[in-house]
Amino acid sequence: MNRPTGTGPAPKGPLEGPLEGPLEGLDARLVVERGAFRLDVALTVAPGEVVALLGPNGAGKTTALRALAGLEPLTDGHLRLDGTELERVPPESRPVGVVFQDYLLFPHLSALDNVAFGPRCRGASKAEARERAAGWLERLGLTAHAGARPRRLSGGQAQRVALARALATSPRLLLLDEPLAALDARTRLEVRAQLRRHLAEFEAVAVLVTHDPLDAMVLADRLVVVEDGRVVQEGTPAETARRPRTDYIAQLVGLNLYRGRADGHTVRLDTGAEVTVTESLAGPVFVAFPPVAVTLHGDRPADISARNVWRCEVAGLETHGDQIRADLTGELPLAADLTTVAAAQLDLRPGAEVWAAVKAAQTHAYPV
Incomplete structure (x- = not known):
């Protein structure tokens, strides 16, 4: 996305009221200790940048978001927004807008008054707040629903009202907690x-x-991937998808991922198997390839490098899009995607023995 960046005064944009002072972005180290769990996440985000905290349940994503909003006190670290220390600033006084997973709209207020609530809390008169709210509803295509209460709104409409409410106070930091999770698949798109x-x-x-x-x-x-309270990988979506560094990320982006030691074009994996790769590397590496790159055979194929063929056993089968995904164990545990026709021809079933093959050109190796 092309967004303005920099440290000078921000111009008034189509989705933004006037902002006072320079935009310097977010500089934070969020340390929160709660029982046996410890969150320690560093975040630096430039003005105009959208960063996604991604991770499994219990990784600490929501704790980090609550710490940014002031709803979870820091045990250690720092939190600076546009050069201002926020650790001791109460939540209601922070220039922060939040869109909660369940939106948390006030059920007794109309969409207009829900959006006007923030400006009213910041000192705007009722008329000023409602005028600003009406402008936001218009920008988000909700003018016709200004008088509707939340129970009369669809999921998509409620989500946009929640976004308008968060933006109506001209926040310097916008926090979105699973903003699309409550929507059905069609509305979500x-x-x-x-x-x-x-x-x-x-x-x-x-x-x-x-x-x-x-x-x-x-x-x-940019993605910041958090596991067990710490950052395990960060980068652009394309970089993260191409070079996953944990099993969780590999599963998210649909890759088989292994760790091993390279010697030229051969990688001896920690599992004991060997893989021939196109890159010539030395030392600890990751090797990744997509399930669709795996071909399955009833007999050992003769036209592929022996190092890229493994005897496996089918542990499970499930529908994956318009294909069948086979989870395999054996010499190299992996996932393979194949058509329903191919699965039928191989008579795949749990417990069946197969040979799995991957061409070197379809693998990707990179340093740990």
Whole structure:
């Protein structure tokens, strides 16, 4: 996404009221200790950048978001937004807008008054707040629903009202907690596209928490992957998808991932198997390849390098899109995608023995 960056005063954009002072972005180290769990995550986000915190359940994503909002006190670390220390600033006084997973709209207020609530809390008169709210509802295509209460809104409409409410106070930091999780698949597709457009026009810092890789890939400029309270990988969506560094990330982006030691074009994996790769490397490496690159055979194929053929056993089968995914154990545990016709021809079933093969050209090796 093309967004303005820099440290000078921000111009007034189509989705932003006037912002006072320079935009410097977010500089934080979030340390939160709670029982046996410890979160220690460093975040640096530039103005106009959208960063997605991605990770499995219990990784610490929501704890990090709550710490940014001031709802979870820091045990250690720091939190600076546009050069201002926020650790001791109460949540209601922070220039932060939050879109919660369940939206948390006030059920007794209309959409207009829900959006006007923030400006009213910041000192705007009732007329000023409602005028600003009406402008936001218009920008988000909700003018016709201004008088509707939340129970009268669809999921997509409620999500946009929640976004308008968060943006109506001209926040320097926008936090989105699983903003599309409550939507059905069809509505999610439409609202994801709308949200991407709105975030592209947002001039300050946006942090998105999600466990959905597609939401992260579509909405974010950069991914920060958190596991067990710490950052395990960060980079652009394309970089992260191409070079996963943990099993969790590999599964998200649909790759078989292994760790081993390279000696030229041969990698001896930690599992004991060997893989021939196109890259010539030395030392600890990752090797990745997609399930669709795996071919299965009833007998050992003779036309592929012996190092890229492994005897396996089918542990399970499941529908994966328009294909069948086979989970294999044996010399090299892996996932393979094949058509229903191919699965039938091989008579695949749990316990069946097969040979799995991958061409060297379809592997990707990179340093640890």
